[in-house]
Amino acid sequence: MELSDELLIEVSYVKISKYRTKTMKSLDGEVLIPSQIAKNSGIRTNHISKVLSELKTHELVEYINPEVRKGRLYRLTDKGVRITENLE
Secondary structure (H helix, E strand, O other), X not given: OOOOHHHHHHHHHHHOOHHHHHHHHHHOOXXXXXXXXXXXXXXXXXXXXXXHHHHHHOOXXXXXXXXXXXXXXXXXXXXXXXXXXOOO
16 A cells, blocks of 8 residues: 555654554554553553653544543554554
């Protein structure tokens, strides 16, 4: 599948950070809270919040219960799924 320039730039954005890459792969096909993402990816929880915030800004992840502060559920957006498919 041919990727647009915009998506290639996003793939590059994720790939330049080991934390972003691991977070995206951890969320692939999953809906998780930050502590689960941290456990799956081997990244400390305090880093996960920043990484999730960056990925959310790029519209690669979203949360499905925004009214909750603790235990927020994250998943990949459609764009995030396409990016994750190209991280190999």
